[in-house]
Amino acid sequence: MSGHEEPAGDEPAASEPAAGGLAAGPDAPEGAALPRRPGHPAPLGPGETVVLHDRKERRYLVTLREGGQFGYHGGTLDHDRLLGAPEGVEVSASKGARLRALRPTAEDWTLKAPRGAQVVYPKDQAMIVARGDIGPGCEVVEAGAGSGALTAALLRAVVPGGRVVSFERREDFADVARRNVAERLGPVGDAWDLRVGEAAGALGGVPCDRVVLDLLEPWELLDDVVAALRPGGLLVAYTPTVPQVMRLHEGLEASGAFAGGDTTETMERGWNVKGLSVRPDHRMVAHTAFITVARRVPEPG
Numbered sequence: 001m002s003g004h005e006e007p008a009g010d011e012p013a014a015s016e017p018a019a020g021g022l023a024a025g026p027d028a029p030e031g032a033a034l035p036r037r038p039g040h041p042a043p044l045g046p047g048e049t050v051v052l053h054d055r056k057e058r059r060y061l062v063t064l065r066e067g068g069q070f071g072y073h074g075g076t077l078d079h080d081r082l083l084g085a086p087e088g089v090e091v092s093a094s095k096g097a098r099l100r101a102l103r104p105t106a107e108d109w110t111l112k113a114p115r116g117a118q119v120v121y122p123k124d125q126a127m128i129v130a131r132g133d134i135g136p137g138c139e140v141v142e143a144g145a146g147s148g149a150l151t152a153a154l155l156r157a158v159v160p161g162g163r164v165v166s167f168e169r170r171e172d173f174a175d176v177a178r179r180n181v182a183e184r185l186g187p188v189g190d191a192w193d194l195r196v197g198e199a200a201g202a203l204g205g206v207p208c209d210r211v212v213l214d215l216l217e218p219w220e221l222l223d224d225v226v227a228a229l230r231p232g233g234l235l236v237a238y239t240p241t242v243p244q245v246m247r248l249h250e251g252l253e254a255s256g257a258f259a260g261g262d263t264t265e266t267m268e269r270g271w272n273v274k275g276l277s278v279r280p281d282h283r284m285v286a287h288t289a290f291i292t293v294a295r296r297v298p299e300p301g
């Protein structure tokens with residue numbers, strides 16, 4: 001089996017305790033259900049997903065199974081070589097290439113997990129959570145869920161005490177989101193409510209304190225956002241192009257139910273650090289999308 005393997009399903013394996021993943025919190029015991037966070041004290045076990053790093057920093061997500069095999073251009077690697085080993089172990093594949101096995105970070109999951117729709121990259125996930133003031137206890141409504149990358153970041157932010165209601169109009173994308181969130185966070189219990197269907201006309205029926213929109217025409221949903229958001233709550237919209245930002249600002253102003261409306265973009269530039277060659281990378285992801293944040297306020301009386 002090469003590259004990323006399909007998860008076994010949304011349910012924890014029968015041999016695992018019921019509570020685990022996001023629901024278990026940082027003090028989960030060693031035997032708690034998968035997934036285990038990076039740095040967990042347990043050795044690598046069957047059913048765990050690891051990220052294999054080669055010497056050129058290419059990364060491969062692999063779910064470990066007894067008797068399983070990972071294959072890539074550098075040869076093959078028996079999963080059994082990793083099972084029972086400490087996280088971070090380095091082993092040789094059949095053609096001699098070295099591979100290091102680590103538990104995946106949120107960034108690894110975002111960049112390497114299967115995707116239906118385009119995902120929100122980690123730099124923007126972080127800014128959406130920070131600029132949207134999304135933390136434990138928040139009630140967030142999201143549209144659309146897409147591949148679930150942003151959903152996972154929102155869920156990690158709101159637990160404990162909060163919840164995320166996600167709308168996704170495409171059944172196939174909702175399936176991808178469901179699988180990605182289950183594999184990455186484990187059981188999330190009542191913290192996540194994924195609703196497959198159109199957000200327009202439905203989102204407004206979910207009272208909340210944060211709305212996060214990552215879809216083509218966020219201005220079309222402003223009446224719903226006004227109905228859903230309690231005064232003082234925040235709208236965060238993620239839009240790739242300038243015309244979208246302009247239409248959104250026009251809509252915010254016309255509604256009279258928002259204050260602020262600040263738009264930013266976030267640029268992240270990697271650095272090459274090798275001996276005396278310490279310089280910015282030649283290539284970078286120069287543009288992803290703009291983040292606009294506005295506050296819901298009572299309409300003028």
Ligand SMILES: C[S@@+](CC[C@H](N)C(=O)[O-])C[C@H]1O[C@@H](n2cnc3c(N)ncnc32)[C@H](O)[C@@H]1O
Nearest residue numbers: 117119120144146147148149150168169199215
């Ligand atoms: C760019 S993707 C979202 C990606 C997601 N934030 C992630 O990080 O994986 C946009 C998604 O919004 C969904 N969508 C667009 N308009 C929608 C609407 N009015 N109601 C529900 N879902 C919608 C699309 O089907 C698509 O999956």
